[in-house]
Amino acid sequence: MSRLREEMRVIPIGAWVTAIVLYVALVVLSWRVFIPHDEDFSSWPRWGLTLFTMVMPMFLAVYVLLVGYVAGDARRRGMRQVMWTLLAVFIPNAIGIILYFILREPLLVACRSCGTQVRQGFAFCSKCGTALAHACPACRSAVQPGWSHCTKCGARLEAGN
Ligand SMILES: [Zn+2]
Ligand SMILES: [Zn+2]
Structure with missing residues (x-):
């Protein structure tokens, strides 16, 4: 587990904050705005709604952390940090992140x-x-x-x- 913790430390603090804020904001928005205003949700059981509102924002938060990892790791490896961070953010379906892990330089x-x-x-x-x-x-x-x-x-x- 210490290796994982070490890798977690590569993620800049800004990415952690962004991920947490985004997660909380999406959970609150779901319960306050999306669900009350969308008829489709009225037929969902309560546990289904709870699961949905916990899990969906989680994906986004993890995505933010992965981008943060790419940014921190690229710097640590002496790679072009800005370019890789932008690729990780803007290439859809996490392809920029996958490319990064294929092409990254040794430590x-x-x-x-x-x-x-x-x-x-x-x-x-x-x-x-x-x-x-x-x-x-x-x-x-x-x-x-x-x-x-x-x-x-x-x-x-x-x-x-
Ligand atoms: Zn020297
Ligand atoms: Zn030689």
Whole structure:
């Protein structure tokens, strides 16, 4: 559960507030406005109405929280936050949100020397230049241990690099 709680913390406080306000507003509106003014509801049993007015706004509130998650998570991953938030809001049927989860970048890692958040796979820290991974001696791009050649420039790598 702690992992879930950690992910919940990614959602900005504004999204929580919006979701709660929206939920309460919709429940109140349903009971005060929609149901008394719509003939169709008069035949519904009371438990059906209660369930309907609890569950429908819940979907909207969850949608707001998901958009909030996309916004917070995109920032944490160094992705284009505004663009992804807008896509999540405006592409219908949550397709923007689904796309985000398919296309999102890996989490950033902290430089062990200065703590700057850098993209995984970088050979050097963008701020202080500390080596973060094995680097090709010729072109300095990141290489994996066990490779015999650099994938960027083709230079031969020493065994055990
Ligand atoms: Zn650094
Ligand atoms: Zn190279």
